[in-house]
Amino acid sequence: MYPEYMAESLRKVAQTRPGRLELARKPAPVYPPMNAEERQAVLEGFHPDYEPSARRPVRVGPNRGETLTTEVADLLESHSWLRSEQVDLEHPDFETDLLIIGGGGAGCNAALVAMQEHGMRSMIATKLRMGDSNTIMSQGGMQAAVSATDSPTRHFLDAIGGGHFENKPELVKALTEDGPAVVKWLEDLGVVWDKEEDGSMQVLHGGGTSRKRMVSCRDYTGAMIMRTLMDEVRNHPDMITIKEFMPAVELIMDDEGRCAGAILYSMDSEEFFTVKAKSTLIATGGYGRLHIRGYDTTNHYGATGDGLVMAYRAGAKLMYMDSVQYHPTGASFPEQIAGFLITEKIRGAGGQPLNKDGELFVFPREPRDIEASAIIRECVQNGGGVETPSGRLGVWLDSPLIDMLHGEGYVAHQFPAMYRQYIRYGIDINKLPMLIYPSLHYQNGGVEINERCETDIPGLYVAGEATGGLHGRNRLMGNSVLDYNVFGRRAGRYAGEYAKSVKLGRLSLAHLDKFEQELADSGVQTDLVTPILLPSYAPKDVKKRRLVRGGNVLPGASVLHNRLHDERSGN
Amino acid sequence: MSAAENLAEERHITVYIMGKAYEVPAEATIMGAIEYAGHQIIRGAGCREGYCGACATIYRLPGDYKIRTGLACMTLVEDGMTLAQIPSVPAEKAIYDIEKLKPDVSAMMQVYPTIFRCVACNTCTKACPQGLQVMDYIQAAKRGDIAAVMDLSFDCVECGLCMLRCPAEITQPLVGILGKRLYGRYLRKESPDLVAKVKAVEDGAFEAEYAEMMALSREALSQRYYALDSE
Ligand SMILES: Cc1cc2nc3c(=O)[nH]c(=O)nc-3n(C[C@H](O)[C@H](O)[C@H](O)COP(=O)(O)OP(=O)(O)OC[C@H]3O[C@@H](n4cnc5c(N)ncnc54)[C@H](O)[C@@H]3O)c2cc1C
Ligand code: SF4
Ligand code: SF4
Ligand code: FES
Secondary structure, X not given: OOXXXXXXHHHHHHHHXXXXXXXXXXXXXXXXOOOHHHHHHHHHHHOHHHOHHHEEEOOOOXXXXXXEEHXXXXXXXXXXXXXXXXXXXXXXXXXXXXXXXXXOHHHHHHHHHHHHHHOOOEEEEOOOOXXXXXXXXXXXOEXXXXXXXXXXXXXXXXXXXXXXXXXXXXXXXXXXXXXXXXXXXXXXXXXXXXXXXXXXXXXXXXXXXXXXXXXXXXXXXXXXXXXXXXXXXXXXXXXXXXXXXXXXXXXXXXXXXXXXXXXXXXXXXXXXEXXXXXXXXXXXXXXXXXXXXXXXXXXXXXXXXXXHHHHHHOOOOEEOOOOOEEEEEEEOOOXXXXXXXXXXXXXXXXOEEXXXXXXXXXXXXXXXXXXXXXXXXXXXXXXXXXXXXXXXXXXXXXXXXXXXXXXXXXXXXXXXXXXXXXXXXXXXOOOOOEEEEEXXXXXXXXXEOOOOOEOOOOOXXXXXXXXXXXXXXXXXXXXXXHHHHHHHHHHHHHHHHHHHHOOOOOEEOHHHHHXXXXXXXXXXXXXXXXXXXXXXXXXXXXXXXXXXXXXXXXXXXXXXXXXXXXXXXXX | OOHHHHHHHOOEEXXXXXXXXXXXXXXXXXXXXXXXXXXXXXXXXXXXXXXXXXXXXXXXXXXXXXXXXXXXXXXEOOOOOEEEEOOOXXXXXXXXXXXXXXOOHHHHHHHOHHXXXXXXXXXXXXXXXXXXXXXXXXXXXXHOOHHHHHHHOOOOOOOOHHHHHOOOOOOHHHHHHHHHHHHHHHHOOOOHHHHHHHHHHHOOOOHHHHHHHHHOOHHHHXXXXXXXXXX
């Protein structure tokens, strides 16, 4: 339940509701959308990326000299877990056609397509349980031009505009063009889409979409897709091997500069295993658990940007690593769910962000970075935020409006997960609004690829959130679920095709020595060892007591401490 | 001030994690408490938001004989609670070809025949942290009512707690997935618009417009974008 002191503000929200309801029923927008200049101003003033300490130049690797998000620069200027001379590459522990690093949506799609189209075997190495990923959490839905009034080319324009015209156009073309086929492919696998009576897809608006284009499975879209894909992957044990709790820590190359597999680390036994593979796919997802700028995050436990580090050390170029997506609506109260995602579908269905006086202060469906910046402005500059008992700020997201707009029971049916999340704390979102604040949500940048998911390194493919370029510096809602399906499938197709013909040379980890040398030459001093694998949420005093451990003891899983998190957010 | 520091200032209570006592913030979730105690969770955490079911937990409260179940990321601690995480529940997933099944009771009989051992004790329903009517969807599966299996199991997060408690050793979440897949694949009406769009793309109906837009300057593209009408 909300604390007593918020009652006055809640009363104002209720008071303005009938007026806002009337407004929402009209075809005109409930609040004037911003023009290009207004958008730019709010971004520059309030987006966390624009704070002076948010970025710094990176001193090593393919993007050397470029200005990146500070935490990312730290991540890239770090040491490997491995000493190359101690790894036996002559006798690989496993061999496969396609090694897939990451068992989220992109990874599973790739395994299925490589098998179906090329008869290739794959091995999926994943950090946590199969499917524990950002994919399983995606609630709101997936964009795809499936209705009569819409078209892939219109979708293309929306995505490019949302990305401020910085997206790689050939990637956006692939994304939007494959959209309808992906909806069909998933339905044929058994995904239960929300549909109208006549069988047509139920479509909703998302931020920055000019047509209702969001398809969904209640608010369990990702869970439905992930469970269907996982189930199908597990139907082919002879073709697809799954290694859980076996994250990759480094890529293996061959002596001709091709990617040739990876080294996995068993979280249970702390052993390292070599996998020789004809082609390798990085599908490791995002980095929300780095808690960039100290923000709470919506991301799953294993989202620590591992794919970036591995690819970078092997020489792949990154793109747009100066840009981070903060979701406009993360939970701000209660404390226990701080940072949790409140799906954008709530605003798509008519939910409105309101300041402490119950007033609208922004068009509810601006692109995400604009909406998030406007919320931060309202709290930080205009004093329109409500303070929580622990000192967080937040604005209201008026959910009771939704049933009034769509009929009673709509929220209960469309947002069962969201309802469940709040009722536990005595907040019935049918009757009371939610208190929200932007939350670290998505890795806009990543490894640069082309529309075949190829990188600069032959044999190395990347798909899904680990890539950069598709969304420019700002992704629209629903486009990343489409992303991991479209590019996961493409990666399976092209990596599978490549695996058919390649003849690998001698395996090598020389790139690690080279990188280590570059760190030394550039004068980088760091004790950070990456990939980070898991963040640590142990309290400070516990961490201090751990630090007395002797120097040459192996770094056990229990001390995979997230140093970045310690320093920047103080917890 | 950070969330952790604030919590630290608050009231503390005692919980027993795998049998050992720890002082933890009274407002913590079970997951928060385990981490506060200094454990690095490896198995037993995924989404941390109630979606993945990785964090199945069983616990007892003082003076109560009952074994309770929950999701560690979603359940709040209570004073004197004794808890343990269940990192996985062994289950045998059946291998099948969805294209060769019919969306009726025959599929259930073929793929998960164990459901017919259900003794209708309702233990699964009582164990479900999502509050689902688990027994009802198993009964629906026995009747071949695929729509009901889909609907009733829709919010299942595959934590496995129902399986763990079931005296007939039925694998409820897997039955739920089969039901959903059968429903999605066979029992939804096809969307004519969707089929038409897929075909239009295949026929290259949008190629010319793509080519034209990809040749535009940023300026011209921007103009076109801001001129778009909205539905
Ligand atoms: C709460 C939430 C809600 C969202 N809602 C939406 C939405 O409604 N619509 C939308 O379009 N997008 C949404 N997104 C974004 C979208 O879900 C993700 O961008 C997308 O799922 C990424 O898919 P992926 O396959 O690239 O990565 P993931 O699904 O994150 O999978 C990555 C996998 O790689 C594994 N991994 C990581 N490191 C390693 C390693 N070193 N070795 C081996 N494995 C590793 C991880 O454990 C994980 O299993 C949402 C995201 C979140 C967090
Ligand atoms: S039905 Fe079973 S597996 Fe699914 S959420 Fe409920 S208890 Fe967990
Ligand atoms: S616990 Fe098992 S036997 Fe009991 S009702 Fe549920 S499925 Fe049937
Ligand atoms: S960690 Fe995913 S449900 Fe708790």
